[in-house]
Amino acid sequence: MAHDTSYTDQKFNVIGSRVSRPDGVDKVTGRARYGADATAPGQLVGLILRSPHAHAKIKKIDTSKAEKLAGVKAVVTSADLPDLTGGDRSMLDILENSMARDRALYDGHAVAAVAAIDRATAKKALKLIKVTYQVLPHVTDVDEAMKPGAPIVQPHIRTPGDKSDQPSNVSGVVPFGHGDIDAGFAEADVIVEKSYKTEQTHQGYIEPHACMASVSSDGSGELWVTTQGHFSFRNVCSTLLGMDVAKLKVTSSEIGGGFGGKTHVWMEPVALCLSRKANRPVKVVMSREEVFRASGPTSSTSMDIKIGAKKDGTITAASAQLRYQGGAFPGIWGMLGAMTSFACYDIKNVKTVGYDVLVNRPKVAAYRAPSAPMAAFGVESTMDLVAAEIGMNAIDFRLKNAASEGSKASYGPTYGPIGIKPTLEAVKNHPHMKAKLKKNQGRGMACGFWFNFGGQTCTDLNIGIDGTVSLTVGTVDVGGSRASMSLIAAEELGISYEQVKTHIGDTASLGHNDTTEGSRGTFSSGMATIFAARDAIEVLKQRAALMWEIPVADVVWEAGSALAVGAAHGNLTPLSLADIARKSPTTGGPIAGHNEVVADNAGVSFASHICDIEVDPETGGTKVIRYTVVQDAGKAIHPDYVEGQFQGGAAQGIGWALNEEYIYGEDGRLQNPGFLDYRIPVCSDLPFIDTKILEIPNPNHPYGVRGVGETSIVPPLAAIGNALSNAAGVRMDHVPMSPPRILKALEALN
Amino acid sequence: MLQVQVSSSISQALDGATTIALNAQTVSELMSKLSERYPRMQRQLDEGIAVSINGQIYRDNWQVAIPADAEVYLLPRIPGG
Amino acid sequence: MTATLVSTTVNGDAVQFACPNDETLLDSLRDRVGLTGVKEGCGTGDCGACSITLDGQLVCSCLVLSAEVSGREITTVEGMVEGGQLHPLQQHFIDGAALQCGICTPGFLIAAKALLDRNPDPSEEQIRYALAGNLCRCTGYDKIVRAVQSAAVEMRK
Numbered sequence: 001m002a003h004d005t006s007y008t009d010q011k012f013n014v015i016g017s018r019v020s021r022p023d024g025v026d027k028v029t030g031r032a033r034y035g036a037d038a039t040a041p042g043q044l045v046g047l048i049l050r051s052p053h054a055h056a057k058i059k060k061i062d063t064s065k066a067e068k069l070a071g072v073k074a075v076v077t078s079a080d081l082p083d084l085t086g087g088d089r090s091m092l093d094i095l096e097n098s099m100a101r102d103r104a105l106y107d108g109h110a111v112a113a114v115a116a117i118d119r120a121t122a123k124k125a126l127k128l129i130k131v132t133y134q135v136l137p138h139v140t141d142v143d144e145a146m147k148p149g150a151p152i153v154q155p156h157i158r159t160p161g162d163k164s165d166q167p168s169n170v171s172g173v174v175p176f177g178h179g180d181i182d183a184g185f186a187e188a189d190v191i192v193e194k195s196y197k198t199e200q201t202h203q204g205y206i207e208p209h210a211c212m213a214s215v216s217s218d219g220s221g222e223l224w225v226t227t228q229g230h231f232s233f234r235n236v237c238s239t240l241l242g243m244d245v246a247k248l249k250v251t252s253s254e255i256g257g258g259f260g261g262k263t264h265v266w267m268e269p270v271a272l273c274l275s276r277k278a279n280r281p282v283k284v285v286m287s288r289e290e291v292f293r294a295s296g297p298t299s300s301t302s303m304d305i306k307i308g309a310k311k312d313g314t315i316t317a318a319s320a321q322l323r324y325q326g327g328a329f330p331g332i333w334g335m336l337g338a339m340t341s342f343a344c345y346d347i348k349n350v351k352t353v354g355y356d357v358l359v360n361r362p363k364v365a366a367y368r369a370p371s372a373p374m375a376a377f378g379v380e381s382t383m384d385l386v387a388a389e390i391g392m393n394a395i396d397f398r399l400k401n402a403a404s405e406g407s408k409a410s411y412g413p414t415y416g417p418i419g420i421k422p423t424l425e426a427v428k429n430h431p432h433m434k435a436k437l438k439k440n441q442g443r444g445m446a447c448g449f450w451f452n453f454g455g456q457t458c459t460d461l462n463i464g465i466d467g468t469v470s471l472t473v474g475t476v477d478v479g480g481s482r483a484s485m486s487l488i489a490a491e492e493l494g495i496s497y498e499q500v501k502t503h504i505g506d507t508a509s510l511g512h513n514d515t516t517e518g519s520r521g522t523f524s525s526g527m528a529t530i531f532a533a534r535d536a537i538e539v540l541k542q543r544a545a546l547m548w549e550i551p552v553a554d555v556v557w558e559a560g561s562a563l564a565v566g567a568a569h570g571n572l573t574p575l576s577l578a579d580i581a582r583k584s585p586t587t588g589g590p591i592a593g594h595n596e597v598v599a600d601n602a603g604v605s606f607a608s609h610i611c612d613i614e615v616d617p618e619t620g621g622t623k624v625i626r627y628t629v630v631q632d633a634g635k636a637i638h639p640d641y642v643e644g645q646f647q648g649g650a651a652q653g654i655g656w657a658l659n660e661e662y663i664y665g666e667d668g669r670l671q672n673p674g675f676l677d678y679r680i681p682v683c684s685d686l687p688f689i690d691t692k693i694l695e696i697p698n699p700n701h702p703y704g705v706r707g708v709g710e711t712s713i714v715p716p717l718a719a720i721g722n723a724l725s726n727a728a729g730v731r732m733d734h735v736p737m738s739p740p741r742i743l744k745a746l747e748a749l750n
Numbered sequence: 751m752l753q754v755q756v757s758s759s760i761s762q763a764l765d766g767a768t769t770i771a772l773n774a775q776t777v778s779e780l781m782s783k784l785s786e787r788y789p790r791m792q793r794q795l796d797e798g799i800a801v802s803i804n805g806q807i808y809r810d811n812w813q814v815a816i817p818a819d820a821e822v823y824l825l826p827r828i829p830g831g
Numbered sequence: 832m833t834a835t836l837v838s839t840t841v842n843g844d845a846v847q848f849a850c851p852n853d854e855t856l857l858d859s860l861r862d863r864v865g866l867t868g869v870k871e872g873c874g875t876g877d878c879g880a881c882s883i884t885l886d887g888q889l890v891c892s893c894l895v896l897s898a899e900v901s902g903r904e905i906t907t908v909e910g911m912v913e914g915g916q917l918h919p920l921q922q923h924f925i926d927g928a929a930l931q932c933g934i935c936t937p938g939f940l941i942a943a944k945a946l947l948d949r950n951p952d953p954s955e956e957q958i959r960y961a962l963a964g965n966l967c968r969c970t971g972y973d974k975i976v977r978a979v980q981s982a983a984v985e986m987r988k
Contacts, residue, residue, distance in 0.1 A: 024925035027933030028917065030868020030908040034934060037867040088796075120851065160762055174759040174826075203831075204968050206872040206880055207934045256870070256934025257968050260831025288873040335759060335826060366831030405805075412757055413802035413823040451828050455810045479931040479969060514810070518830025600811035640928035644970055648931060651971030675877035675966060683972040684959040700806065710830060 003531045003597070007697050007704045014490050015703065018640050019497050021483035023254070035210030035226030035253045040281035043212065044073055044115040046274050047122040048267060048284070049129050050294060051104030051111050054138035054360040054668025055151065058102055058131060061112055065128040071121035074278035075129070077112045081273055084242045093329040095240050097363045098269045104133065105153065105328035106360050107669040108293025110267065115274040115282045138360040138668040142325040143302050145169040145359045153328050153358040171330035172356030176338050176411050177319075177349075184317025184349030188308025190389045196378040198717070198735040199661035200300035200325075203367045204652070204680050207256020208291045213271035214281040220247040221275070225268055228258040228476050229515025233265055234507045240269045241276070251506040252476045259652070260366030263515045266295050292673035296365025297662060299324040299333045305341075305378040313392050313400040317349040318342050318410075322375055326356055327363040336371035339411040340714075341379050343449040344398070344420050344606065346407035360668055366517065368649060369450040369710035373656065373717050377735055380446035380718030384725065394445060394722070395428045415604075419632035419696045420447065423608040426692055432610045432628045441614045441625065442727025448607045448714025452707025453518030454599030458511035459528035461489060461536050461593040465585075467578025469493065471532075472505040474513025475525040479644060479709070484522050484637040485529050488703075492533035494560035495577055511596055519707025522637060524599040530702055536593025543587045544575045601700035602707045607631035609650065609715040613723040620743030622724065624654055628690040634698040634706030642708050647689040649712025655681040656713075657720040661736050754780065754822045763794040777801050778812040780822070798827025835898040841866065842910030850897050857881045857892040860907065868908040868937045872966065879965035882938035883907050889945040891964075908937035911944065919982045920944055929978035931969035938965045943979045951987050955980070 026032040063075040078101045085091035100111045112129050116122040137151040144150055152167045159168040185191060211225035221243060227233050230252040238245045255262060271284040286295070303322040309315045320341045324334035338354030387397035402420045409415055427433070427445055437443060460472040471489050475481065486500040493500075514520070537557045544562030545552035554566050561574035584591050612626040629646040636642040659679040663671045672678050697704025721732050730745040754770045761768050765788065772787075774780035780801070785791045800809040802823040808814050809827060816822060838847045841864060848863040857874075860866045860883070869892055872880035876891040883892045884906045911918040920943050923929070930936045939962065946953060946961040953961065958979050959972070967975065 018928070020925050021928070023933070024930070025917070025921075027930055027936050028908075028921040028924050028940060029912060030866070030937045032933060033867065034870070036861075036871065172759070174757075176757065205932075205934075206878055206966055206968055207870070207932070208872070254934075255932055257932045259968075263829075263831070285871075288875065288878075332826060332829075336828060339825075339828070366829050368831040370829060370831045409805075412755065412825060413807070414805045414821050416805035451807060451830070453809050453828075453830055480928065518809075518828075520830065598811035598813070600808045600814065601806045604807070640974070641931070644928060644931050644974065647971035647973045648969045652968070674875055675873050676875065680966060680968065681971075682964075682966065683962040683976065684956075686959075686972055688976070689971050689973045 003534065005527060005700055005702060007699045008702055012491060014487050014497050015637055016639060018638065019483055019487065021480050022486060022501055023482055032254045034207055034256050036285045037253065038212040038224045040212055040214060043281040043283050044117060044278055045119045045122045046113060046115045046271055046282040046284035047126055048110045048270060049112040049126045051100065051107065051109045053104055053133055053135050054107050054140065055136040056104045056133040057136060058100060058104060058111060059134055060132040062130040063112065066114060066125040069121065069125050069128060071117040072114055072125045073280060074115040074274050075112065076270065076273050076277055080277060081240065081269065085239065091239055094236060094265060095269065097329060098265060098267060106362050108290065108362060110270060110294065113270045113274055115278045140359050140361055140664045140668050142300055142323050142357050142359060145325065145357050146323065153360055157330060157358060169358040170355055171358060172332065172335055173353065174335040174338055175351065175353045177351035178408060179349030181317045181319050181349045181351045185308045187316040189311045190386060191306065191308040192382055192385045192389060193306040194382055194385065194733060195302065195304045196381065196733045197302045198300060198374045198377060200297050201656050201660045202292055202297040202678065203259040203261035205257025205259060205261060208286040208288055209266050209295060210285040211268050211271050212281055212283045213275040215272055215276040217279060219243060221272060223248065223250045223268065223272065224253055225250060226253050226255050226262060228255065228262045228478065228517055230476065231474065231507055231512045232515045233268060236265050237269055237272055241272050249506060249508045252504055255476055255478055258478055259368045260370060260517060261296050263517050264296055264365050288675065289673040292678065293670050294362055296363055298367035299326060299364050299371065301337065301374045303375065303378045305382045307382050307386050309386050309390060311390055313390060313397050315345065315347050315401045318347050320352040320375065320378065322352065323355040323357055324371060325359045325361065327361045328358060329363045330358065331356055331364050333364055333371045337375040340372040340449055341375040342410035344403060344447045345401045346403045347401065347410060350410045352410060368652065368713045372448065372450055372714045373653060376446065376448050376714045377717035377721060380715065381721045384722045385731065395424055398447060399424050418604060418606065419694060420606040422694055422696060423606050423630045423632060426630045426694060427608040427610055430610065430628055432626060432690065435626065437612065440617060440727060441612060442723045443610065443612050444719045444722025444726055445608060445610045446715040446718035446722060448711055450605050450711040450714060452523065452602035452605055453520045454524050454602050455514030455520050456512050457524040457528040457599050458513055458596045459525060459532045460510060461532040463536065463577065463581050463591040465581055467576065467581040469500045471500055471502045471529060472509060473502060473525040473529065474505055474510045475521045476516045477504055478516050478521065480638065480641040481521045484641065485525055487637055488526050488529045489533050492530055493537065493577060494558065519709040520602060523602045523701060523705050523707050526637065526705055527599045527701060528595045528597050531597060532593040532595040535595060536591060539591050539593065540577065540580050543580050543584065543591065546587050547575065547583060548572055603634065603698040603700065605632060605706055605708065605711040607711045607715055609719045611719040611723045613720060613727055615724065615728050615742065617746060620739035620746060622658055622737065622742060624686060626687055629712055630692045630694065631708065631711055632694040632696050632706060633708045634701065635695055635704040636693050637705065639693060642693055643691045645709045646691040646712045649710065650689050650716055651681050651686060653713045653716025654686065654720065657717045657735060657737055659736050659738055752816065752820065752822050754824060756824045757826060759826050760794055760799065760824050763790045764788045774816055776812065776816060777808060777814050780816065781812065800825045800827050837897050837901050839900045839903055839905060841905045842907060852898050854897050855893050856895040856897045856900055859897040860892060866907050866909050870934055870937065879938045879942060880935055882941040882965065884941060884945055889942055908940050911940060919985045923978040923982035927974050927978035927981060929970065929974040935965060935967045939975060947983055947986060951983060953983065
């Protein structure tokens with residue numbers, strides 16, 4: 001049944017209240033079960049052998065000694081994972097990434113795997129596998145990989161538009177923009193041109209990848225896995241293993257963080273392959289080192305930004321060339337950077353070009369607003385430089401050029417109603433801007449943009465015999481969305497929040513649900529929940545009509561009860577949901593509502609951040625002392641969890657800006673695959689993070705909800721760069737702005 | 751007649767065309783007409799495409815109606831994190 | 832001798848198991864005692880997700896060998912519930928939305944309890960430094976610190 005998804009301005013009873021989440025007790029008592037918390041009778045331990053070389057031909061793998069070791073039940077290599085992709089190159093890339101075929105493409109690339117009765121035996125077995133490598137030249141830097149003569153990572157890749165048909169590491173060159181930038185720059189009174197570099201970072205979820213795979217000899221299987229998208233994992237794994245989709249049941253465990261890194265399979269196909277070969281359940285859990293070396297970090301980049309403006313502050317032209325590495329497989333990360341670079345602004349002449357480059361590093365995955373933070377670092381830093389040259393306030397300069405309804409976006413389409421100006425106005429008037437700064441402190445601000453998505457969604461709402469409601473959704477709960485789903489069902493049905501219990505269904509319980517990414521969880525499953533509840537209400541009204549023996553047209557649903565309307569029915573007392581449920585066995589059986597929807601048009605999201613930092617001029621050590629996030633959420637279903645998304649994204653951006661980076665050696669090996677030397681923010685690094693939720697309704701959702709989860713990671717890199725410039729007079733062009741880099745910049749000043 | 755604008759990475763599959771004139775009432779109809787006219791479009795569709803209609807981006811729902819005179823822009827499919 | 836019979840107390844209960852000498856307390860608690868509240872985030876003592884108290888002292892269980900814990904007292908998150916009631920820290924974490932994915936929560940609860948047991952009225956700075964050994968990637972720590980502050984107020988009554 002098609003439902004109208006348009007915004008209806010309405011008063012809410014429970015939406016917007018700060019209720020306790022339904023999975024809260026389990027999570028504070030240790031009862032909640034995550035990826036590594038499953039056990040199965042007869043389970044085996046699976047371990048993966050990984051390449052110690054950044055780039056090498058695999059000449060031979062001798063597994064004979066490992067297979068003979070007592071307690072070893074299966075040993076697999078790519079020979080056990082034939083290409084069943086039917087010519088689908090992106091699927092073949094996933095297969096090759098989960099297990100190397102003829103070449104190891106990065107330090108940590110899986111080359112073989114074992115399943116054994118315990119961890120000690122599995123470790124011994126790995127040592128007995130003999131791999132003969134022929135080491136090849138490698139390249140790990142994005143700019144080095146683009147130079148002629150650079151080692152070629154994937155020989156079948158050609159640069160689009162290159163007629164020479166030579167193998168290349170540049171898999172994509174994508175321009176966006178409109179107008180005439182030469183003419184635009186000619187008109188400018190002030191032009192700033194600068195290059196920037198950002199290093200590779202990881203999503204840093206505290207829970208490593210983990211799964212329990214169990215494949216039977218009849219071709220059916222079960223997979224318990226920590227994932228952002230169990231339906232997507234089912235589709236990919238069944239394709240790669242040649243299983244029927246309906247025969248593979250995937251259950252999402254509780255997820256200990258994802259941020260995009262758990263939207264893709266890494267070792268799950270290998271776990272299933274081991275289980276199939278051993279005919280027993282196999283548990284595979286990545287170590288932290290494996291997570292860093294062999295899951296999906298984000299791109300390292302280099303970029304050239306140029307902005308020209310008139311003395312009155314009008315930007316006349318802007319251009320960007322952005323180079324993103326996608327690891328050892330082609331990606332679209334550079335293209336995304338080129339799309340988002342100038343998205344906040346209304347610029348008559350703009351051109352951005354995104355390059356996608358291959359290097360001998362792990363296959364890049366999305367990290368919360370993928371590719372946007374790096375481009376924003378370059379653009380928002382340059383915006384401050386231009387403002388300073390003109391002598392204009394940084395916020396006013398942005399306000400003057402901010403996009404609004406009718407502006408042509410730099411990535412093509414014309415904007416409808418959008419929220420960039422409201423966030424800038426809110427920042428301008430925020431008390432944070434008036435707080436006094438002390439010595440060695442500085443304040444900076446920056447804007448950010450991200451798309452939000454909808455997607456395939458399927459929801460079941462079942463009413464128990466006592467009138468309490470069981471809601472089954474298919475979007476994995478990454479941050480507390482079960483509370484929001486329960487609030488939405490309660491709001492629609494007119495009952496209390498406590499009467500609804502929300503579960504995440506496995507792949508056998510629901511139709512396909514797209515992955516929890518693109519800030520879509522609350523938007524999509526929330527929409528499906530609204531419509532499933534409305535369907536259930538139609539059934540409830542019919543049952544009430546039956547119980548009263550009146551026409552259903554005379555029944556309305558109000559505040560959790562059926563009411564008979566019309567003078568003829570004046571003596572009929574309302575029937576509550578519990579009353580109707582109790583009688584359901586004799587009025588037609590179980591009462592349920594169901595909805596499938598392809599939710600779409602979650603709107604775009606803008607944010608503006610303010611950051612105060614303090615620099616220690618002797619060490620270059622920099623600390624964030626005050627931080628404010630302003631972002632439009634459309635409608636905050638549960639304000640605590642919207643604030644949580646704002647704060648979490650900001651904290652990740654702060655870590656990215658100040659400390660986090662992948663450090664590769666000359667040998668192409670990752671030097672810091674652990675939390676000691678890959679330094680994410682700890683509690684003592686950060687202040688309280690203030691948040692201001694704007695609510696400009698999204699016209700394409702009944703409650704006005706917009707996606708919120710990603711945008712908050714976009715502004716921090718530049719907000720901190722700008723704050724540093726204001727604190728110490730140094731303009732940083734290399735992220736992370738770690739103490740040695742800041743110290744070097746300070747010393748160069750003197 | 752719609753003037754469908756095409757992002758450059760997609761226009762590579764459309765023999766370099768950056769604006770295409772055609773009639774379509776839904777996104778689904780738009781896609782099938784494009785594949786008929788440009789056989790190489792199928793691969794782009796498989797890889798993923800998004801459509802902007804009057805500034806609103808649709809990535810998943812192809813039953814969406816396209817109003818007459820709407821600004822239609824074809825974009826690559828954008829993943830989130 | 833490559834294995835040890837360990838006799839210890841976990842959350843007030845006598846527990847006995849045999850394990851290889853090089854097995855960590857983290858692995859024994861999870862795989863032999865069946866308490867999966869302790870989590871492995873890194874295995875190298877950098878993230879605090881495996882935090883427990885050992886004779887009242889906050890430690891990373893991934894850095895303790897099970898062979899060392901005979902005759903000692905271990906407390907995990909499963910032992911924080913008192914008389915069927917959630918500990919104030921647990922309740923305030925839920926009420927204050929101090930968790931998003933929840934994987935780090937058991938470790939934070941143990942660490943926060945260890946702090947409040949020795950310092951019932953900590954400043955914000957003292958809280959932040961006491962919890963600096965526990966990594967959280969979801970929350971930015973804001974609501975965690977506030978929950979510890981509000982739980983401390985209740986516990987001082």
